[in-house]
Amino acid sequence: MSEASAEHEFVLVVPLDASGIEGFSPEQQVKVLVTDCGRTSVSVVADLNSDGHGQAILRLPENPAGARIHLGPSGVADEDLPGLQTMTVSLSSRLLPEGPEGQVVRLEPIRIPSFYWYQWLRWCRRFTVRGRLLCPDGSPVPGATVCAYDVDWWWWWCTDQQVGCATTDVHGAFEITFTWCCGWWPWWWWARRLWRVEPGLAEKITAALGAGTDIVLPPPQPRPTLDMFDTVLARDGVATGMPTEAVDPARLDSLRARLLERLPAVAELERLRVWPWLPWHPWWDCSPDLIFRATQSCDGQERVVLDESCLSARPDVPTTLNVTLVANDSACCAHRPPCGCGDAECLVISHACGDLMATIGGNVGASPMPAGYRSPGVVATAGDRPYAGTVALHGVCGDWMDYYEFEWSDNAGLSWHVMPAGAAGGFTLTYYDLPTQSWNPVSFAFTTISGRLVVESRAHYEATHSPGSWGVTRVWVGTTDLLMNWVTAVPSAPTGPTALFGDGTYRLRVQAWDFVGGHLKNPRIPPLCGSDEENRVVLTLDNRMVGPGAGHPTTASHPCGPATVHLCTTEPDTQIIDVRLGGEPATPCSIIRAHDGTTVDIEFLANDPDGHLAYYTLHALYGNNGVVDLLAAPSATLTRVAAAQVGPTYGDARAGATAQNTPAAVAPVWNGGRMRLTIANLRDAFPQSCCYLLELRAWKRTIDSCDGSFGQGNYSVFTFTVEL
Known part of the structure; x- marks a missing residue:
């Protein structure tokens, strides 16, 4: 590079001399940066010859006032x-002579010691992380942004620094390359970090110091402070007066020595390299400690599919690291075609609402009775569960079909009937396109072709939309084996859900069609794979009605609807019928004077006319969160008033282990009914003088629109005051 200066430039020539380094080899370049009291900064990268000589020519807009x-x-x-x-060299403005614009100033050679030359070789190195992001079943997670972070932790705080990101391909593979430097000034390193409490570390430190010591730890603060160690170093309740200003990392070694005199040895915290149990100088950490986080835009949502904590860090990673990361359940996974289907024209309707058909009575691999119920014959609260609402039906081995109907x-x-239009619910599948890195939803709606209500198969869509790209640059993600959303009931007002199919047991099957010249041809009922029998499934429905047409009683003692907590439905129905303390009846909002030893009797209703009651609860709420x-009261007993079994769960009714549950309920029916709860000692129910709210809840076993969380319930309350 010529030293000649352009007009209106100040040119600074900095000769470099590494000739005194034993075994010198010009295997690295040297960056030379000139700063002018924070006003300007200019840098160049200089090469050294085999003799260790070189120079940097820096062009500044003006003569710097010191540099x-x-x-x-x-x-x-x-x-x-x-x-x-x-290495840093300070130049006084007196050493930079004033002169006309365009002046060239040449410094004396700067000698590079061997210490710095060989430190530089390891201070900044290139790291490469190659990996895969997979779902728990091993299928790839495409189109996810995977980011690597270096993490450090001090006491129970953690900080991270993003070092690089990459997007996974259709195989879930990614590669992140970054430069990592070390050898920072401690104050510089600390000033560039944002800290947060790491709950796992806080829990471990608190547990280690919580027993067997006289140390009282303050609650974790959001950011690091030194004054929190007052309580650790305090003796006989006298604090040490630690400073409250920002943490000065230069003081940590002396503080560590004092803390180690007070803190017990904790092997686990030493293994985790937690300060002060081990020395801590992260500004000299020349190999990063990596964690990974990943997000994925799928189904129109930005999802966090991987979020590793500081305690998951991979310490001191090598310059080339290979990792396999496992995403959480929020990830959209690439579709993997099932094995074993071959070219046979067969079909397996495999799942209903995510439940394997082998777990639903009457289907292949399941107990034959009771037919159509999930977990048939299982003696448990979640045994013998019917379905309601919208039921998602999944299947495999149907890639040979063009179109199909249910x-x-x-x-x-x-006898068989065509699925009505309102009941054949379509669905949307999504594929990831690698060249455009885009997510593409595809609607699969049931439509009328040749007079039949059919839907296109995914395989036929692939065959008519860039067939050579599937599995190579395009992959289906998320749910890909959905066949139909069976809509068995729809919302309506004012009567609540309206059933399109009445309660009962149904069989469903698929009829396949070829699509030729814009018309449906060659209808056939494909067999169940591995069998000569037709494909079909068995499901039992129990759709409830809520509202004026549900048949709920309309009496003053059993109110429902607006201004009440009680739903106008009998599926299930609840009612607190009679409450007596020592034989004296309690009415809503009444005040009852009672005494120890008084008997409590509560008669109530928890009933489902369809026999699908799951369980009920009865609580007394009082005071401040009481x-x-x-x-479960110590002196409580349940007896039948008008019920075959008292439960209080379907499992209890089916087991028949108590006199009040004998004879046992026969699957799949347990109605519940009217029961009486007797508590021999009033204090077991009402421990103090207070206003009490009795809360009775009951739930059905029905899986409603694929929600198995016992969502079909009802609720009754009753309040009064007890004076003891």
């Missing part, structure tokens, strides 16, 4: 170089 020259490895960013403990039967398959589980 500082920083030397370091070429991989460091300009804004980071002043933060490294590297048929249904309510007489064990003696609650008593009345069914």
Whole structure:
């Protein structure tokens, strides 16, 4: 590079001399950065010849009023170089002679010691992370942004620094390359960090110091402070007066020595390299400690599919790291075609609402009875569960079909009917396109073709939309085996859900069609794979009605609807019928004077006319967050008033282990009914003088629109005051 200056430039020539380094080899470049009291900064990267000589020519817009020259490895960013403990030369403005614009100033050669030359070789290195992001079943997670973070932790605080990101391909593979530097000034390193409490570390430190010591830890604060160690170092309640200003990392070694005199040895915290149990100088950490986080835009949502904590860090990673990361359940996974289907024209309707058909009575691999119920014959609260609402039906081995339709039967398959339009719910599938890195939803709606209500198969869509790209640059993600959303009931007002299919047991099957010349041809009912039998499934429905047409009583003692907590439905129905303390009846909002030893009797209703009651609860709420589980009170007994079994769960009714549950309920029916709870000692129910609210809840076993969380319930309350 010529030293000649352009007009209106100040040119600074900085000769470099590494000739005194034993075994010198010009294997790295040197960055030379000139800063002018923070006003301007200019850098160049200089080469050294085999003799160790070179020079840097820096062109500044004007003669600097004093300057500082920083030397370091070429991989460091300009804004980071002043933060490294590297070579620095300060030039006074007196050493930079004033002159006309365009002046060239040549400095004396700057000698590079061997210490810095060989430190620079390891201070900034190139790291490469190659990996895969997979779902728990091993299928790829495409189109996810995977970011790597270096993490450090001090006491129970953690900080992270993003070092690089990459997007996964259709195989879930990614590669992240970044430069990592070390050798920072401690104050510089600390000033560039944002800290947060790491709950796992806080829990471990608190547990280690919580027993067997006289140390009282304050609650974690959001950001690091030194004054929290007052309580650790305090003796006989006398605090040490630690400073409250920002943490000065230069003081941590002396503080560590004092803390170690007070803190017990904790092997686990030493293994985790937690300060002060082990020394801590992260500004000299030349190999990062990595964690990973990943997000994925799928189904129109930005999802966090991987979020590793500081305690998951991979310490001191090598310059080339291979990882396999496992995403959480929020990830959209690439579709993997099932094996074993071959070219046979067969079909398996595999799941209903995510439940394997082998777990639903009457289907292949399941107990034959009770037919159509999930977990048939299982003696448990979640045994013998029917379905309601919208039921998602999934299947495999149907790639040979062009179009298909569903048929249904309510007489064990003696006659079949075409699925009505309102009941054949379509669906949307999504594929990821690698060249455009885009997510593409595809609607699969049931439509009328040749007079039949059919839907296109996914395989036919692939065959007519860039067939050579599927599995190569395009992959389906998320749910890909959905066949139909069977809509068995729809919302309506004012009567609540309206059933399109009445309660009962149904069989469904698929009829396949070829699509030729814009018309449907060659209808056939494909067999169940591995069998000569037709494909079909068995499901039992129990759709409830809520509202004026539900048949709920309309009496003053059993109110429902607006201004009440009670739903106008009998599926299930609840009612607190009679409450007596020592034989004296309690009415809503009454005041009852009672005494110890008084008997409590509560008659109530928890009933489902369809026999699908799951369980009920009865609690007394009082005071400030007080609650008593009345069914579990020490002196409580349940008896039948008008019920075959008292439960209080379907499992209890089916087990028949108590006199009040004998004879046991026969699957799948348990109605519940009217029961009486007797508590021999009033204090077991009402421990103090207070206003009490009795809360009775009951739930059905029905899986409603694929929600298995016992969402079909009802609720009754009753309040009064007890004076003891």
